[in-house]
Amino acid sequence: MEGVDHLAHERNKSEFDVDAMKIVWAGSPHAFDVSDRISKLVASDPGFRKDNRSTLSRKELFKNTLRKAAYAWKTIVDLRLSEEEAAKLRFYVDEPAFTDLHWGMFIPAIKGQGTEEQQQKWLPLAYKMQIIGCYAQTELGHGSNVQGLETTATFDSQTDEFIIHSPTLTSSKWWPGGLGKVATHAIAYARLIVGGREHGVHGFIVQLRSLEDHSPLLGITVGDIGMKFGNGAYNTMDNGVLQFDHVLDVYSIAFASIAVMLWVSQVTCEGKYKQSDVPRQLVYGTMVYVRQTIVADASCALSRAVCIATRYSAVRRQFGSQNGGPETQVIDYKTQQSRLFPLLASAYAFRFIGEWLKWLYADVTQRLQANDFSTLPEAHACTAGLKSLTTTATADGIEECRKLCGGHGYLCSSGLPELFAVYVPACTYEGDNTVLLLQVARFLMKTVSQLGSRLSSKKPVGTIAYMTRVEHLMQCRCGVQRGFAELSADLVEAAVAHCQLIVVSKFIEKLQQEIPGKGVKQQLEVLCNIYALFLLHKHQGDFLSTGCITPKHAALANDELRSLYSQVRPNAIALVDAFNYTDHYLGSILGCYDGNVYPKLYEAAWKDPLNESVVPDGYHLYIRPLLKQEIRTARL
Numbered sequence: 219m220e221g222v223d224h225l226a227h228e229r230n231k232s233e234f235d236v237d238a239m240k241i242v243w244a245g246s247p248h249a250f251d252v253s254d255r256i257s258k259l260v261a262s263d264p265g266f267r268k269d270n271r272s273t274l275s276r277k278e279l280f281k282n283t284l285r286k287a288a289y290a291w292k293t294i295v296d297l298r299l300s301e302e303e304a305a306k307l308r309f310y311v312d313e314p315a316f317t318d319l320h321w322g323m324f325i326p327a328i329k330g331q332g333t334e335e336q337q338q339k340w341l342p343l344a345y346k347m348q349i350i351g352c353y354a355q356t357e358l359g360h361g362s363n364v365q366g367l368e369t370t371a372t373f374d375s376q377t378d379e380f381i382i383h384s385p386t387l388t389s390s391k392w393w394p395g396g397l398g399k400v401a402t403h404a405i406a407y408a409r410l411i412v413g414g415r416e417h418g419v420h421g422f423i424v425q426l427r428s429l430e431d432h433s434p435l436l437g438i439t440v441g442d443i444g445m446k447f448g449n450g451a452y453n454t455m456d457n458g459v460l461q462f463d464h465v466l467d468v469y470s471i472a473f474a475s476i477a478v479m480l481w482v483s484q485v486t487c488e489g490k491y492k493q494s495d496v497p498r499q500l501v502y503g504t505m506v507y508v509r510q511t512i513v514a515d516a517s518c519a520l521s522r523a524v525c526i527a528t529r530y531s532a533v534r535r536q537f538g539s540q541n542g543g544p545e546t547q548v549i550d551y552k553t554q555q556s557r558l559f560p561l562l563a564s565a566y567a568f569r570f571i572g573e574w575l576k577w578l579y580a581d582v583t584q585r586l587q588a589n590d591f592s593t594l595p596e597a598h599a600c601t602a603g604l605k606s607l608t609t610t611a612t613a614d615g616i617e618e619c620r621k622l623c624g625g626h627g628y629l630c631s632s633g634l635p636e637l638f639a640v641y642v643p644a645c646t647y648e649g650d651n652t653v654l655l656l657q658v659a660r661f662l663m664k665t666v667s668q669l670g671s672r673l674s675s676k677k678p679v680g681t682i683a684y685m686t687r688v689e690h691l692m693q694c695r696c697g698v699q700r701g702f703a704e705l706s707a708d709l710v711e712a713a714v715a716h717c718q719l720i721v722v723s724k725f726i727e728k729l730q731q732e733i734p735g736k737g738v739k740q741q742l743e744v745l746c747n748i749y750a751l752f753l754l755h756k757h758q759g760d761f762l763s764t765g766c767i768t769p770k771h772a773a774l775a776n777d778e779l780r781s782l783y784s785q786v787r788p789n790a791i792a793l794v795d796a797f798n799y800t801d802h803y804l805g806s807i808l809g810c811y812d813g814n815v816y817p818k819l820y821e822a823a824w825k826d827p828l829n830e831s832v833v834p835d836g837y838h839l840y841i842r843p844l845l846k847q848e849i850r851t852a853r854l
């Protein structure tokens with residue numbers, strides 16, 4: 219029945235202060251207030267409804283996305299929302315759109331790599347959305363290999379301009395979000411050529427479309443690359459294709475025609491190229507910034523799926539009825555707990571590693587401004603490795619949550635198929651996860667060769683086994699006289715182990731902080747132990763081969779896991795309530811707050827357009843003739 223909390227009995231079991239845990243999850247009382255207020259604002263506004271997406275055609279879907287983006291912008295302006303509140307509103311609108319790349323890459327790239335002069339010119343326009351930007355780096359022929367990009371930017375010292383050109387089919391820009399139908403400007407990455415000499419890949423701000431009638435400018439061919447994985451999902455985004463035919467571009471992001479203090483390089487009025495004495499990899503700065511935000515996004519996506527699967531696991535009953543009594547809640551099955559609770563622990567683990575990575579990125583950015591590049595290699599390795607680790611685990615975790623919900627998990631109304639389809643490209647964009655792990659492996663090889671066997675002694679005691687595992691995996695590989703390429707598959711495993719060590723050690727460090735609220739710290743300790751022991755169990759071969767644990771230890775760890783699952787069980791619903799997601803944001807009947815699943819599933823089914831008529835279109839044309847065939851065919 220509506221209004222009845224079918225999960226009240228579960229919520230009454232909680233052994234900790236859920237409101238205090240909501241603050242821990244949000245990061246601070248202020249962050250909680252902003253999230254809570256904005257999520258409810260979005261949930262209560264019919265202009266942001268999203269339950270009809272799966273029934274729209276691509277063109278209807280995209281037009282609806284443009285409507286929502288404009289409506290969101292109007293809401294932000296009318297309510298005078300702050301930058302933080304506006305970002306939260308776009309988050310809770312929960313729809314991949316061109317605005318993601320405008321706010322998430324185009325503006326950060328100008329802030330991170332533009333000159334003062336360029337920031338003063340472009341940021342006011344971008345913040346007012348008087349221009350709409352995209353990040354055009356990937357090409358048809360190259361995405362991972364940035365140094366392989368073919369687009370050219372040739373400096374013409376006669377006119378003090380850059381001529382941007384796509385020399386081959388494979389140099390067509392391909393994939394940039396927002397590019398296909400909306401962006402008026404792009405940060406386009408191209409090979410700089412000055413005085414006939416090439417100077418590698420740099421970023422350039424290029425106008426693509428007229429601000430009057432939105433038509434592509436002279437020399438610009440631009441469009442959408444077509445349907446992507448899943449039906450609704452990421453098809454609300456116009457990932458585009460772009461070709462330049464000797465386009466004049468007077469604004470380069472890494473350059474000004476007049477030499478000004480720049481991050482990366484200078485081209486003077488006399489057409490001389492001067493490489494600044496900063497690492498050339500700073501041109502990759504925007505990707506590093508986005509990779510650290512993707513780690514925080516992983517905790518959001520995984521917690522969403524876990525919230526749905528946990529609530530439904532408490533609602534669903536199957537088998538186990540005694541003397542006509544209620545059947546067993548599937549959340550009480552040890553197999554369900556052994557699949558679900560490590561994902562719950564991972565959601566919290568990724569939340570805290572995301573907080574730490576945000577600190578690390580801010581720290582390295584501050585150092586760069588003082589020309590201190592000492593921590594840049596570690597920041598690159600951490601952002602690359604943790605992006606890879608958390609997105610792989612989250613994509614796999616969302617799919618596991620779908621399976622944990624049985625058949626109903628396969629319904630669009632469960633919210634899980636769409637969540638998976640929207641999330642899974644995170645394993646590819648901002649750097650293919652394997653390519654990024656190879657960067658971590660390269661960093662580890664260098665570190666081992668510089669520091670000897672001890673990679674780092676700066677880890678909490680509880681992580682000795684994890685640290686020994688990484689060192690052992692590296693020694694097994696580094697000791698063998700074969701090339702990096704030959705050992706790359708093994709080195710990637712060591713890179714994953716290194717990233718898992720970081721996640722475990724940062725979770726332990728989080729628990730050493732003051733954490734207010736009755737029982738809150740104890741719950742987090744249980745989740746931290748689940749995360750660490752689950753991985754130890756999953757990779758026990760590595761740990762046993764290091765000799766730092768014995769088979770008896772491994773067996774004890776497994777026993778302890780079962781005990782920890784029993785400790786989580788009475789708190790499971792409260793632990794997912796702590797995410798404070800509205801039913802609107804979850805978009806899931808299985809995960810609805812009141813647990814009133816069956817009536818809602820049944821009601822939703824009849825809303826499907828296929829049920830608008832009792833007799834489906836096509837019956838009379840195709841099926842009736844079949845049914846009316848001569849008796850003779852019935853004998854076949």
Ligand SMILES: CC(C)(COP(=O)(O)OP(=O)(O)OC[C@H]1O[C@@H](n2cnc3c(N)ncnc32)[C@H](O)[C@@H]1OP(=O)(O)O)[C@@H](O)C(=O)NCCC(=O)NCCSC(=O)/C=C/CC(=O)O
Nearest residue numbers: 355361362363364365395499502505506594598647648649
């Ligand atoms: C794979 C990469 C990093 C290779 O880059 P490359 O220039 O070829 O460098 P090397 O592998 O030769 O390494 C040389 C040296 O530089 C260090 N390094 C590399 N990258 C960085 C960095 N970002 N910061 C600092 N240092 C870096 C590296 O460690 C080496 O150091 P040594 O001391 O060992 O010499 C590069 O090609 C790359 O990043 N590829 C991935 C491309 C990518 O991520 N594309 C994303 C496009 S945008 C997008 O996908 C948007 C999606 C939409 C959305 O997010 O919503």
Ligand SMILES: Cc1cc2nc3c(=O)[nH]c(=O)nc-3n(C[C@H](O)[C@H](O)[C@H](O)COP(=O)(O)OP(=O)(O)OC[C@H]3O[C@@H](n4cnc5c(N)ncnc54)[C@H](O)[C@@H]3O)c2cc1C
Nearest residue numbers: 353355356360361362393394395643646647648649650652
């Ligand atoms: C939804 C989506 C949105 C995107 N948005 C944007 C955007 O806004 N702007 C933009 O510029 N780009 C964007 N991209 C492109 C994205 O950044 C690239 O697809 C990504 O970097 C992977 O590069 P690739 O496609 O060249 O993969 P490839 O490198 O071709 O990967 C193919 C396979 O080759 C393997 N591989 C490649 N190199 C090596 C190596 N050295 N050693 C071992 N294995 C290797 C990979 O691991 C992978 O298994 C987007 C992509 C997607 C899917």
